[in-house]
Amino acid sequence: MAGVTTIGDRAERVPKQDRSRATRQRLLEAAVSCLAEHGWAGSTVTVVAERAGVSRGAAQHHFPTREDLFTAAVEYVAEERSTALRALFPQGAAEDRRAVISALVDLYTGPLFRAALHLWVAASNEEQLRPQVTELEAHVGRETHRIAVDLLGADESRPGVRETVQGLLDMARGLGLANLLTDDAARRDRVVTQWAVLLNEALA
């Protein structure tokens, strides 16, 4: 009967699912590293499968197209980063807004941002990639905005607060871009300190 499994079936199936999940995860992580290091032109399913130690066939079973693999990878790592960001402030809205702003800005300075940037820029010229990346960007952007509002304790029912937070996240993205070719950490730290002062007044 459909839906009924014997204990024997179940025992065999569960580790198989685990293996499948582990393979998928290795592929996603390898895909983000590959994008960050080699850009879109140098990132193919074959290169990622090799890097993850997975056969090309297995990779294609999980992700039928190159576009599927790389958008899923950026989404997966973005979700991991969001979870890690919330975990930094387990109490929710933090007293120390500078720490929250600094952690938000950190989202845009690592390999994930570098990978996402390669994907965005490629999508701007490739019609095939564009719809998936546009949807991904909107989804990740909404989630990051929600986290920022929560952790900053921002009251979006007050006029201007929503746009204040949006502008902060735009600044964070711009800081990520400024860090692409050179280590911009020292300047970035001073900008974050100053904008934390401005935001503290604006959100008070």
Place this chain on the structure above:
Amino acid sequence: MAGVTTIGDRAERVPKQDRSRATRQRLLEAAVSCLAEHGWAGSTVTVVAERAGVSRGAAQHHFPTREDLFTAAVEYVAEERSTALRALFPQGAAEDRRAVISALVDLYTGPLFRAALHLWVAASNEEQLRPQVTELEAHVGRETHRIAVDLLGADESRPGVRETVQGLLDMARGLGLANLLTDDAARRDRVVTQWAVLLNEALA
């Protein structure tokens, strides 16, 4: 004798220089459009020469390498944009800071930003391109900062003012990125309005 030219020589030389300058300018403009539309991978000296209606040999006479052509192009158009931005506010420091912020943000939403972004992202993976683009970015960044300080009437001798302006330009860059795949004009306008209020207070 070296350095001495007859009137006849001069009459012949001047129009030739003009023609050469016009060719150079056509190449630079074609290079920026090409980068913005097709990205780094689709942008070669041959494609640009064709677009500009110039022979490949003439293009290579002006720009020995692909890297020379595209970095010179982004620099040239950035300087044109800077001049145009200053011309918008002929009196220097403007009363209306919102108008200045809006004009600064506009620098990052057109074809020039798109072209520069392709160049930055390519330089992050291509060692050959990196030093030239890093230098270009630093130079254009300093010039934009100087214009922003002048037009906003910002007093950088006051603590925090320099970082306030830097953060604003980072925000402008981030807004440019947010406009890459979708038309973000309506949201951007609201962010600019709100941050003009905050910056007016901060710079007062």
